[in-house]
Amino acid sequence: MLVVLVVDQLTTTWAVDRLSKGPIHLVWTLDLELFYNTGSAFSLFQGEAPVIAVVAAALVAAVAYAISRARSDALAASLGMVAGGALGNLADRLFRGHQGAVVDFIALHWWPTFNLADASIVVGGILSAVLIVRAGGAGGAGGSRRAS
Numbered sequence: 641m642l643v644v645l646v647v648d649q650l651t652t653t654w655a656v657d658r659l660s661k662g663p664i665h666l667v668w669t670l671d672l673e674l675f676y677n678t679g680s681a682f683s684l685f686q687g688e689a690p691v692i693a694v695v696a697a698a699l700v701a702a703v704a705y706a707i708s709r710a711r712s713d714a715l716a717a718s719l720g721m722v723a724g725g726a727l728g729n730l731a732d733r734l735f736r737g738h739q740g741a742v743v744d745f746i747a748l749h750w751w752p753t754f755n756l757a758d759a760s761i762v763v764g765g766i767l768s769a770v771l772i773v774r775a776g777g778a779g780g781a782g783g784s785r786r787a788s
């Protein structure tokens with residue numbers, strides 16, 4: 641969770657600094673381009689940043705609880721990706737001073753612009769779902785969970 645948060649905030653800081661000077665074309669339709677999203681995923685609920693921040697904080701609390709109950713390291717790690725991404729976007733909303741906007745900068749031009757926190761939420765969510773389904777329920781799967 642902490643690794644995702646730190647890497648997201650470092651890349652976001654770089655993006656705000658560098659991409660405010662203009663976009664960077666990488667390859668094919670992949671560009672790095674600064675965008676401020678005051679909405680949620682896929683730019684839904686534009687201008688509702690305070691409500692989204694409260695929902696994100698509740699999500700982080702729920703996922704942190706799920707991590708504490710996970711029966712496998714793999715499930716705990718994948719849920720940590722979700723929580724770290726949510727914390728990264730929440731940090732943008734609370735501390736970056738762009739009217740509660742999240743800083744997005746990975747532009748494919750055929751998909752909504754996103755950031756590393758968004759990618760972590762999606763990948764972590766998919767991995768968590770796969771692990772839960774493979775285990776036959778919400779208890780967790782994939783590797784052993786060390787005793788606390």
